Amino acid sequence: MAADGARRVALLFLLLCGAAARHASAGDGALLNGNFEYPPNKSQMNGTTVTGEHAIPYWRITGLVEYIDSGKSLGPGDMVLPVPEGVHALRLGNGASVRQQLSVTRGAYYSVTFSASRTCAQAEWLNLSVVPIGGDEAATPASDIPIQTVYSASGWDSYAWAFRAERGIVTFIIHHGDEGVDDPACGPIVDAVAIKKLRAPGDTGGGGGNLLRNGDFEEGPYIIPGTACGVLVPPMDEDDVSPLPGWMVMSYSKVAKYVDAAHYAVPGGARAVELVVGSEVALVQEVDTVPGAACRMEFSVGDARDGCVACAPELPPMRVVAAATGAQGTVTVEYPSRGTGGHMRGKLEFTAQGNRTRVVLYSSGYHTMADTTGTLCGPVVDDVSLVCACKPPPTRRLLRR
Numbered sequence: 001m002a003a004d005g006a007r008r009v010a011l012l013f014l015l016l017c018g019a020a021a022r023h024a025s026a027g028d029g030a031l032l033n034g035n036f037e038y039p040p041n042k043s044q045m046n047g048t049t050v051t052g053e054h055a056i057p058y059w060r061i062t063g064l065v066e067y068i069d070s071g072k073s074l075g076p077g078d079m080v081l082p083v084p085e086g087v088h089a090l091r092l093g094n095g096a097s098v099r100q101q102l103s104v105t106r107g108a109y110y111s112v113t114f115s116a117s118r119t120c121a122q123a124e125w126l127n128l129s130v131v132p133i134g135g136d137e138a139a140t141p142a143s144d145i146p147i148q149t150v151y152s153a154s155g156w157d158s159y160a161w162a163f164r165a166e167r168g169i170v171t172f173i174i175h176h177g178d179e180g181v182d183d184p185a186c187g188p189i190v191d192a193v194a195i196k197k198l199r200a201p202g203d204t205g206g207g208g209g210n211l212l213r214n215g216d217f218e219e220g221p222y223i224i225p226g227t228a229c230g231v232l233v234p235p236m237d238e239d240d241v242s243p244l245p246g247w248m249v250m251s252y253s254k255v256a257k258y259v260d261a262a263h264y265a266v267p268g269g270a271r272a273v274e275l276v277v278g279s280e281v282a283l284v285q286e287v288d289t290v291p292g293a294a295c296r297m298e299f300s301v302g303d304a305r306d307g308c309v310a311c312a313p314e315l316p317p318m319r320v321v322a323a324a325t326g327a328q329g330t331v332t333v334e335y336p337s338r339g340t341g342g343h344m345r346g347k348l349e350f351t352a353q354g355n356r357t358r359v360v361l362y363s364s365g366y367h368t369m370a371d372t373t374g375t376l377c378g379p380v381v382d383d384v385s386l387v388c389a390c391k392p393p394p395t396r397r398l399l400r401r
């Protein structure tokens, strides 16, 4: 068949360019044609619409998918949008999807990072899933990722998602749901899809008696080298695999921003989390504790040196609230941020009440960059520890007669 022939020629082209695998073998970095720079054959396009299911090398598409050229207007009245990686990207219309088979290590954890941009002024969601080979796609749970708030001045945001591989070969799917969307041509544009193998949450212990996993946030999703905007970690349910091992991002539709030392001031190590949407998002972790143990939670609060100014009296300082089940109240750390970096430590002492203790961190205020873009920003948190010591049993008084 002509389409098959075209596909073979496209594949040969890719093979000659050194991209040798039939399906992507998941090492850290971009998926095969993850930036969509290998174009579909013109014979499988009608205008910008991709008509062939297998037209885009290494990907399979369903539904209305458009192949976007950087700098070209998307339609009357639309903005011209430069794409984050290379010069091409895909727009997923209502109910459209794009998928790729991945070779992974069975039982291992992976995070996927992708860039997305909203194109219509309406709430958009992407549904991400992995279907194990031979699995039933309809029965595979998917995760909703809200593409609603724009967090960067460019209009493009990088998002992270994670999964545990149930099989050695899985199909990774980005699906644009068609719920509540009026215009079928509306839909997010996606680009720069990359993957990273994560350490299992249990292998990210802090040492030194720290009960928290990944308290220093050193383990986390792939940050595309050169991107200065970090990676957004969307909200998740308790049973979801977190791209930030150990931690859960709790929110209805807002995110936490994962940042790197290459582009931001981080209090310790190479990574930290910037809390960019006030109290709408909390970082949560639950650990085993011994009831009655004396616990001390410590954490760093600082500013990311990203021009996020929160300096009294004109602008209230950044405030990070720490809470724990069993604690009498919360502790708030105030950080008067000049947007130039720096950090301080906060401490919350309490007695563990149950055999599980949940620690929570959130920012209680909203901040925007000092530039005129109105970009959301906030305090960075890092190096969170929870150390609990069992109190010696109360000394028994000798009963007198």
Ligand SMILES: *[C@@H]1O[C@H](CO)[C@@H](O)[C@H](O)[C@H]1NC(C)=O
Pocket: 002, 003, 005, 006, 007, 009, 010, 041, 042, 043
């Ligand atoms: C594109 O498709 C046409 C028709 O199917 C075919 O003749 C041509 O070789 C294809 N080109 C490439 C680069 O695959």
Ligand SMILES: *[C@@H]1O[C@H](CO)[C@@H](O)[C@H](O)[C@H]1NC(C)=O
Pocket: 046, 047
């Ligand atoms: C291309 O799309 C237009 C509408 O946008 C449609 O009228 C036309 O039939 C399509 N051509 C083919 C070959 O599918």
Ligand SMILES: *[C@@H]1O[C@H](CO)[C@@H](O)[C@H](O)[C@H]1NC(C)=O
Pocket: 125, 126, 127, 140, 141, 142, 143, 144, 176, 177, 178, 179
């Ligand atoms: C995402 O997929 C789930 C099924 O796994 C479905 O219940 C949900 O409605 C989907 N969300 C969207 C926005 O399509």
Ligand SMILES: *[C@@H]1O[C@H](CO)[C@@H](O)[C@H](O)[C@H]1NC(C)=O
Pocket: 354, 355, 356
């Ligand atoms: C933890 O406490 C609950 C009741 O508060 C109890 O049902 C459960 O068995 C306890 N778990 C462990 C591991 O001690």
